[in-house]
Amino acid sequence: MELLDKLSEETDKCIRCGLCQKVCPIYAEMRSEPFVARGKVRLVKEIIKGDLEISDRFKEIMDLCLDCGACVANCPATVKTNHLVLAARAKVTSEKGLPLIMKGALHGFLPNNKAQALAVKMAYFYQHSGLQSVLRKSGLLETLSKDLSQKEGVMPEFAPRTFRSMLSDLPLKKSGKIRVAYYLSCMTNMVNPDLGKAVIKTLEYHDCEVIIPKDVQCCGTPHLAYGDTQIANQIAEKNARLLMETGADYIVSDCATCGATLKKYDEMVSNAKGFSDKVYDISEFLVKIAGLRVGKKPVKGVVTYHDPCHLARGQGVKNSPRQILKSIPGLTLVEMEEADRCCGGAGTFNVMHYDLSMRILDRKITNIQNVDPNFLATGCPACTMQLEHGLAQHSMAVPVIHPIKLLAETY
Amino acid sequence: MLKPEIVKKLIKILGKENVFTTKEDLICYSYDSTPHDHLPDIVVAPANTQEIVAIIKLANEHNFPVVPRGGGTNLSGGTVPIQGGLVLALHRMNKIIEIDTDNLTATVEPGVITATFHQTVEKEGLFYPPDPQSMFMSTMGGNVAENAGGPRGVKYGVTKDYVLGVEAVTPTGEVVKVGGKTIKNVSGYDLIRLFAGSEGTLGVITQITLKLIPKPEAKRTILAIFDHLDDAAKTVSGIIKQRIIPTTLELMDQKTMELIEGYIPSGLPTDAEGALLIEADGSAIDVDRQIGVIEQMCKTCGAREVKVAQDATQEAQLWAGRRSAFGAMARSARQVLAEDATVPRSKVPDIVRSIQQIAAKYQLTVPTLGHTGDGNMHPNILVMKQDEEEMKRVDAAIDEMFKAALDLGGTLSGEHGIGLSKQKYMKWQFDKASLDMMKAIKKAVDPNNILNPGKIFLKDE
Known part of the structure; x- marks a missing residue:
């Protein structure tokens, strides 16, 4: 009431x-x-x-x-x-209630780290065994449904192994000026382990001790988006507990959406008092807390930056990523028009409403085309997937890259 | 509820995907930017003039109301389907058909967004001056039907001054085409002016030809602070006497500045009675000359502070306060009733003082700003509780404000229109003969009272 x-x-x-x-x-x-x-x-x-x-x-x-x-x-x-x-x-x-398939995804898959690992293996096999290219070339997907074929196109390129499974092989420094808990997002885990490595490298370069609680789950955003408040709250409670138990001074996320939701945990569950104040987006943390340090190796070219909605408006972070990009030697930041306008990705919106999402994306792609950059930087994996899909459809060979990955290249 | 056979016929005309009957859809077309609301029976989105003709013929046959609607941002209740019936949502008719750079005209469909039109013609070095503050949402059809104004009215006039031609579907389902691309045109009655400001009661506007002018090369802004409202008013007439008409002459009163400063501090004083925000445009050399004269006049008339923007950044700073005024009001009240009583330019201080006295009398907060250059004032009544007792005071205050404006030789509405909000005051402004003539026109073109019924005039008058 x-x-x-x-x-x-x-x-x-x-x-x-x-x-x-x-x-x-x-x-x-x-x-x-x-x-x-x-x-x-x-x-x-x-x-x-x-x-x-x-x-x-x-x-x-x-x-x-x-x-x-x-x-x-x-x-x-x-x-x-x-x-x-x-x-x-x-x-x-x-x-x-939820449709069965959605229920399966939200209750069974997303909060289950083992299921994610298995899925990554299967997806990697699908994409790299030749099955994907056979299926795409055969036109079978289109015969089954044009819709299915389009949606398959939005699917991200999966990594051979999850980042979580690599963690035991990664030596982390045992000391530093600032203790930082790094929240492992689903997409860094499944799709972009290289980003995870870049974040660790960057944090350690800033004299941080990085702690990664392995058992954190999906942040709960998909559950909130689909109205599954109960599971979202369970997840928030567990993640908040695990991250607080690290005793870290700060909690850092490399995903715009996860960060925005982590910052809401204290409104969602009772065990997260004071938790959200510690949460920072990685760019925000480097610029505002750690004091940005850039290496000497140049990254040559023109970069344009796309503001993820959940970073720009969700967390009010607009300047920090730009400041990072501007400080990279050799790199020139050229702003696109409407940089903070949504790309239409929005989690699974692009899969559920493909045509509408593509119309929204077209405007973004035109704005990117007008800059004609060497890199497109953005700090959100959902945006990244969407933008990569749009650029590929327009035959534009522009890599979409997290600002931290560009920063890490200077070290 | 429309009979199923009528719905079937509408589906046949428009296609299933353009006919909306769920309660959710009806609710979304039951309101505009005023507190008025009423559910329609059906909402349809036509694609062209022929479909509108068919819809209106059907409406005459089965006797149901038709209410044309653009962005739904008007401030008079004009698009609220107060007697139910059919809402004609014109968003699909949104093509800019032509920009004629030889004749400096543009021809558009009614659903084109005003700001989109601005941007498109400005890319060609051309200018369409009317700038209602809802221009990012309002449509060209709506602008013509409401005869929209805006801050630039003082120098450039209002929408009707730019309409050269209109195609419209009459309330009985005929297509009329009046005017064209010529600047001069005195053939027959001036029906264009009749459509401009007809508030959707005399026809559905389906195509508009507009006059364009060359885009001024430069513009500059001045902000002047006055301890006394009378000095601000003297400044306005002083500038005009120097044979300079600024592009905009915006007045903010003390209450408005207090609210702005409490929301986003913009460097406005809260102890001054008023501030003038003045913009001049023209060729670069001429703008500098105008600004010089205006600055001098502000000082001569007793401005305690005059700020002249030297570049675009400073200009944005000067405008920042004015631009956040509406937000400042919106977040400090449950409801903002934006009125637009308008008086002759020389009577601005009188009307502002009247508004302040009326606000005090009824214990209401009424920040006032306005396009003082053309006497078009916007007293914004902040409704705090929205309970019966407060609304009684609000109604009484509005009554008195309109009386005051009319007593000063003014008019009920400068740019918002009559719609539902100001019907009851019509007999204060017009004698019976004038009102009868208006009603006779409505009756002659709309014998079955199909188009936007229940607006402008009260039923029993």
């Missing part, structure tokens, strides 16, 4: 000015009122009042939100539409 009151107050803040229409990437494509914040806020308000019931159409409308936060940032009254949408999804899930 208390939550409902809080949400009700939030919906009352909307003065219906419509300014959200200006910035919503979904509205820019759909151009109809249910798909902009003003419409969604009104619908949630009607649900709270009891004048509207949860329906398929309601779910469909609430599902079409990227949680990019652009409406919140642009709202004169700062109505937190993204919170309202997540709450609405939680209500839908509690009433209607």
Whole structure:
């Protein structure tokens, strides 16, 4: 009831000015009122009042939100539409339940580190055994469904081994000026172990002692996005406990989305008091806490930076990654237009709503094309997957890379 | 509820994917930027003029209301389907059909977003001046139907001054085409002016031809702080007497500045009665000359401080306070009622003082800002509780504000329109003969009262 009151107050803040229409990437494509914040806020308000019931159409409308936060940032009254949408999804899930496949993913797969390791092996086999190329060339996927074939295209390139399984072979320094717990994200674990290595290298270069609690789980964002609050809270409780037990001064994440959610743990669960204040995005930590140190080896070329929604608006971190990029010898940062506009990836949004997501992505790709960079830097694995897919579709050979990986190349 | 056979016919005209009947969709088209709301029976999104003709013919046959809608950001209740019926959502008709650089005209569909239109013509070195503050959401069709204004009105006029031609579907389902690409055109009645500001009651605008002008080469901004409101007003008439018409002449009163400073401190004084934000545009040399004269005039008239922006960064700083004014108001109240009573330029200090007295009398917070150059003031009533007792005071205060504006030789609305919000004041501004003439026009073109019924006029008048 208390939550409902809080949400009700939030919906009352909307003065219906419509300014959200200006910035919503979904509205820019759909151009109809249910798909902009003003419409969604009104619908949630009607649900709270009891004048509207949860329906398929309601779910469909609430599902079409990227949680990019652009409406919140642009709202004169700062109505937190993204919170309202997540709450609405939680209500839908509690009433209607989750589709079986989603339930499997959220309950069984994502929080299960062993399952992730197995999946990585299978995916790596699929992509590197030739099966993927055979399937793609055969046109079988397209015959089965055009949709399936497109979605398969968004799939990231998996690593041969998870980062977690490499940890025992990685010697970590046992001392340093600052004790930092490094939160291992699913994507660094499954797709981008090199990023994990770069983060450790960079932190140690900054005289940090790095502690990596191996048993942390998925941060819970997918669960929140699909309205599975209960599991999300269980995860938060466990992760907060494991990370606090390290006794670290700071908790650092290399994933924009995980970082944003870790910073919300203290609102989600009772054992995380004071936890979220310790959480920093890696770029933010280096610039604001550790004091940025750059090596001498140059990285030559032009880089442009894409702001992940969950970093720019989710955590208010815009300058730190840019400062890092600007300080790298040989590298020139050229800003693209609308750098902080959502790329349309948004977790699994691109898989669930492929066509719409690609229309949103097209605008981003055009903005990147106008800069014509050698590197595209961004600090979010979901954005990375989406941007790589878009660049490949436009036959642009621009690597998408985490700012920390570029920084680590200077050492 | 529309009969199933009507819905079927609409689906046949528009296709299933452009006809919306779920309660969720209806709710989303039940409101605009005012507190008014009413559910429509159905929402449809047509693709072209022919579909609109078919829809309107059907409406006449089965006698249901049709309410055209653009961005839904108007401030008068104009797009609220107060008698139910069908909402015509025009967002699919959003093509800029032509920019004619020989004749300096543009032809657009009604669903084009105003700011998109600005950007497109400015890329060609051209300029479309009307700049309603909802321009990032509002549509060109909505702008014509509401005859939208904006800060640049003082120098460049309002939407109607730029409409050269209109294609519209009449309330009985005929297509009329009036005007064209010529600047001069006195053939027949000026129906273009009739459509401009018709608030969707006389026709659905389906195509608009607009006049464009060359984009001014340069612009510069001045901020002047005044201890006394009268000095700010003297400055405005002083500048005009020097034969200079600035692009914008924006006044912020003390309450507005207090709110802004409490939200995002922008260096505005909270102990001064008012501030003027003045922008001049033209050729680079001429802008410097204008700014020199304006700066001198501000000082002569008793400004305690004058800041002249030297570059784009400083210009943005000067505008920062003004731009955050609406946010500052929005977060300090449950509801902001933006009024737009307008008076002759020389009466600005009188109306501001009246507004302040009325606010005090009814214990309301009413920050006022406005386009003082054209006398178009925006008293913004901050509704704090929205309970019955407060709303009574709000209503009484609004009544008195309009009376004050009319007593000073002004008008009910400078740029927002009448819609639902100001219907009851129409008889204060107009005598019976004038009102009867307006109603006769409505009756003649819309005998079945199909298009946006229940707006502008009260039923029993």
